[in-house]
Amino acid sequence: MTDTAVTDTAVLRQRAPEQQREPDPPRRARRVPAGLLRTARPRQWVKNVLVVAAPAAAGELFSAPAPARLALVFVLFTACAAAVYLVNDARDAEADRAHPVKRHRPVAAGDVPVPLAYAAGGALGVLAPVLAAWLCPAPVAVLLTAYLAMQLAYCVSLKHVLVVDLAVVTTGFLMRAMIGGLALGIPLSRWFLITTGFGALFMVAAKRYSEAVQMAGKDGATRALLTEYTTGYLRFVWQLAAGVAVLGYCLWAMEEGGVPHTSVLPWRQLSVIPFVLAVLRYAVFADRGTAGEPEDVVLRDRALALIGVVWLAMYGLAVANW
Template sequence: MKSIRSLLASFRIDQWLKNVFVLAPLAFSKHLFNPGYAVPAVVYALLFCFVSSAIYVFNDFIDRERDRLHPGKKDRPLAAGDLPVVLALFTAFVMGAGGLAASFLLSRSAGFVLVLYIVNNILYSLFLKRVAILDVMLIAAGFVLRVLGGAYVIEVEASVWLMLCTFLVSLYLGFCKRRQELVVLAGNETEHRISLSSYTVDFCDHMIAVVSACTVMSYALYTVADETVLKFGTSNLVFSLPFVLYGVFRYKYHITVFSIHKNTSQIFLSDKSLIVNVFLWLLTVLALIYRAQGTL
């Protein structure tokens, strides 16, 4: 039973929240309530969850020695020695291979996107996470691949605006994470993550400011772009902008004021105001899109 609990902990099920990005193309395709589109999108999102869990296990295996030096990661099953390495790697292989194979049954293009996601993460885990800035960009690329795969699996066009906003908000979250690590690990940061030797809190703050401004501006331009107004039949999406602003500000407030090492999912799930804000943003966007379409 202990091994099973440790295995489930290694899957980091709370991180599955990140895979809602797979469903973004469905929501913005105007087919959210069409089972022919919704079912394959949800199934693909679940397959992404399985594959991402396999990658988390693999990454924990690679980082287990360094994780023992991290106050927030030393209790991870592989770092703590609570999970047999062979069992962890075997389970990760089964989940990863099974999820990948199933994705090709849904859509060949979506399956290849999942291959790219796996390759991206393996390269990150083995080599590229040591390279400052590129490490954050690769994490952001993983979110873009989620959106791209979500579009391919339901055979809709992947919006350039949607992918741009996804990339920028992911960069923002990535630099926020690096800032957290610098604060929490003060004095021992390079023992945990080599790339942190190339970061400073001041640099991260500058990057966060730049990327957050780009994120908000890109989203604002998207809501008023001619193609957006034409596609959704409304120019009112701009009224969802305040929720985006609040989310960006609140997240920065959280990591700056509290300086607690929580991952992105834990921050969102522990902050009621962020949960309410995301819900209201989603409700506003869907209401505007589907009301104009006549679905609501």
């Protein structure tokens, strides 16, 4: 071997460890804040828009204190939800590493240390209810505390209990819809609660059904209950929930439509049409097993978005008594 070859070999041996080293500390430090933000699930924050549901239904969305107070409630609920996501991902880090998609989550991938995820989740979980108790009516702080307790119990054990896991996730959506009314002191209609609750159960069961269909025969399912639920049972649940949600909305619309009004057309009653069409359109994705990410279905399907806009317009005209 020539002197040049020996020198090149030595250089390669010196470079090899450098090439195998982890990214430099500054680069790793920059990944942590981004990882924390990703773990907080910004794409899921669209669900928290439900805080405006009760005020919008009551026609109080633009009253004097409503916008600022609802913005505050949205931020507080988002902080609580982020706290739950952080704790959940810290607990499920090992299981997520075996999942074909969830292994890319920042905690599972090692971008965010597990202790830091726990600490950030704990800080948000304490701060949000304290701020709610200070800045909002007492029922808001109570509901946020109950939401956190329920969701953390879900992370620890309830997600392993058949049917209860569906009820807990559904209740989380219902709490989102209730908290705006509590913040403004608006009475909550029984039909509003029934429609919202069963509409949420419809989407939750459709999501579970889609996950079960997509993970059938595959390894790495992080939801143990997906192996215990049958697709037939989950299909039954989302179909039942869809039917009750539609019935509840029809009764709500007809009851409110009986109130004397001066509008050109009975918009509240007519809004039943786009509502039913929206449920039927979403059911297409549920039936195909492609409703695993509800926010993607709602935001990406143009027909569903158009139906939603029509429904909002009709309901807005009903509230405005136009």
